[in-house]
Amino acid sequence: MPAVHLLDYVAGNVRSLVNAIEKVGYTVEWVKSPADVPSAEKLIIPGVGHFGHCLSQLETAGYIEPIRAHIKAGKPFMGICVGLQALFEGSEEDPDVKGLGVIPLKLHKFDDEDKSVPHIGWNSANTSRKGEVTEESLYGLHPSSKYYYVHSYAARYTDGELEKDGWAVATAKYGNEEFVGAVARDNVFATQFHPEKSGVAGLRVLKAFLGGNKSEKLVEKASTVSAREGLTRRVIACLDVRTNDQGDLVVTKGDQYDVREKDGVSTGGSVRNLGKPVDMAKKYYEQGADEITFLNITSFRNCPVADTPMLEILKRTSETVFVPLTIGGGIRETVDTDGTQISALEIATMYFKSGADKVSIGSDAVTAAEEYYASGKKLSGATAVESISAAYGNQAVVISVDPRRIYVSSPDSTPHHTIETRVPGPKGERYCWYQCTIKGGREGRDVDVRQLVTAVEAMGAGEILLNCIEKDGSNSGFDLELINDVKAATKIPVIASSGAGNPDHFREVFDETATDAALGAGMFHRGEYTVKQVKDHLRENGQLVRQYEE
Ligand code: 1PR
Incomplete structure (x- = not known):
């Protein structure tokens, strides 16, 4: 099986990424020091946690220049989540820490006035613009598919800003904010979402990147695409386990x-x-x-x-x-x-x-x-x-x-925050607090x-x-x-x-x-x-x- 190099600097769940890479037919070799980078053909930087933590780890360990050289040499490079953010110039999350600067923009925190932050769940990575039908997929991304995101900071999308520098962009919308879900230019590809956590849709993206299939013909109806934009409602199955x-x-x-x-x-x-x-x-x-x-x-x-x-x-x-x-x-x-x-x-x-x-x-x-x-x-x-x-x-x-509910006859009878309930207590109490x-x-x-x-x-x-x-x-x-x-x-x-x-x-x-x-x-x-x-x-x-x- 052909090999992919993964940078081993991160804290977090890289096991799923390894499993996903193996699932699509590749083996993983670990880059354990900057000296290993030049021998990597395809390099992936998985990212979790804070922008500053990720970038300072890379800096301290001496990875920044070898990564830049890898990208400059035209060899395939993929960043995932904070790995995408690392390509940017900087982030509001850690203003003093510099990114790789491949993309001359900064990341901003989502506005939490009208929505939950972090942005967690399944959202689009859509390359079609203004309801137009996309003819070609970008590394297996389908406009109607959903991908798993988890992040508080994102690159805001402004029409044409990245495209003028040659980037192909897939976007997602969270509330009123449109942000970058994936970007690609030449040998570089990066996703804000986690392909390894995005089911079959994510595996397809990993496979396309690793196989070098940047685009393929797509047929999707524009109406289907726009109707499905935004964060989905998540349905979770829970398993209580015991001996x-x-x-x-x-x-x-x-x-x-x-x-x-x-x-x-x-x-x-x-x-x-x-x-x-x-x-x-x-x-x-x-x-x-x-x-x-x-x-x-x-x-x-x-x-x-x-x-x-x-x-x-x-x-x-x-x-x-x-x-x-x-x-x-x-x-x-x-x-x-x-x-x-x-x-x-x-x-x-x-x-x-x-x-x-x-x-x-x-x-x-x-x-x-x-x-x-x-x-x-x-x-x-x-x-x-x-x-x-x-x-x-x-x-x-x-x-x-x-x-559990604790019923009370009036809000004054407890220091706790009560609600007026439509389900009265055993003695007809109309208020309760949750203990x-x-x-x-x-x-x-x-x-x-x-x-x-x-x-x-x-x-x-x-x-x-x-x-x-x-x-x-x-x-x-x-x-x-x-x-x-x-x-x-x-x-x-x-x-x-x-x-x-x-x-x-x-x-x-x-x-x-x-x-x-x-x-x-x-x-x-x-x-x-x-x-x-x-x-x-x-x-x-x-x-x-x-x-x-x-
Ligand atoms: O306290 O950090 O060790 O965590 C213990 C965890 O185990 C807690 O998340 C606690 O909710 C859970 N737990 C402990 N005892 C039980 C038990 O059932 N005896 N399970 C228990 C609680 C979890 C619920 C359940 C939903 C949906 N069950 O999440 O899955 O109520 O059920 P339903 O759809 O069938 O109504 P710690």
Whole structure:
């Protein structure tokens, strides 16, 4: 198999990129020092995290000149995500750090007045302009395909500005902002999105670049193209994983967090076994899931951290699933079985190296929020949220919230933020607040959901996975009141979770809240509905969704 050189400087999930490159028929050789660059024929710079971190790493290690020489020599070069940003002159994110300057423009932060930032999800990379039909694809990019983006900074697109210097440009729109999704000129190609996380559409782009197929004939209707522009609604499949009583790792699912079978009289039966994690993740990917989330709900307490079975599950899943993978459960400082202290950052690093794109933090985030308020809203810099987002970027840190309703007769009877609810409490109470819990809902804390999301946003979290204990496994639809309340309190994207029982619940949550994504578990695991049925239903009801491509 022909080889591709990957620059080994990054923190983050390069495993998926390696898997994707292998999937399209190439092998990966690592560039481990600047001296390796001249022997590279095709060079890829994957990028995650901060612009400044990436560029200063390249600078300090002495890569800048060899990369420039590679590009100048006319050899194929591809930048991905921050790898694209590196081609620019600079970024608002780190104004003092210089980019490669191949493109004499700067990157700007998205405006968060009217939308969530980071921009996370599936969007276009469209080469057609003003409704015109594109005749040729650029490195396999199709105007109607969607690609996975995750970033807060972007190159704003101004008609003709890059084209006058010979660049071919594919763009995407986020809110009112049009930005560069991909650029190409001569031997250089770069994508702001992650092709390795963009399903079949992304694999096609990688294959075209590696095969040197810059353009091919395309036939797409202009009307189809413009109607599909913009960020799609994300549908996520979630797999709660734990060891059952026989010691096997299984996908399970609870009702209000109780995962044991009920015999009709009492709970406490065996752990529900709904299938094998790797097979089920692949099945949902093939049904069109936009992301897969694994929640390790027991944290496998009795084995050394490095042997955690979840690492193997991620490695195997990332070989066949080319959409983002999130892993949650046990992301916190831990004492290993031999007594060694392991930081939350080290735990997260193991997961990223095994194929995870994001880690999800539950209990530890609640404790960190308590400390944040106790210290008068001072950031310690030492929490799991802060250390992981500083190293891997905000987008890599999801906060999984497990709230439950506490009913009160009036807003004055609690210091917490209340809402007036359409679902009154057992004594007819018309108000409630949402209490954060830890340890899988077993322990309630004196922190409300608004306090939590405000604190973790300040710490650098990139997304909120918003569960709801009363709704979990109920098949009665999402808690729309909770979702609206949280959306009003935060700028970072929110994933609605708990209660999905049929495709119309997804339509309802997207129509009646501003949630960025919605997650389902039980209805998929029990085989009642497929992810494809949910997406078809959303599309029929006018929502923008990504279509699964064969
Ligand atoms: O606290 O950082 O170790 O993380 C533990 C993680 O495990 C948290 O994300 C917590 O939500 C999750 N968890 C812990 N115990 C349980 C349990 O069920 N006993 N799972 C549990 C919670 C997650 C939900 C579920 C939705 C959708 N389940 O995301 O998937 O409610 O279900 P539905 O569509 O069937 O209604 P830490």
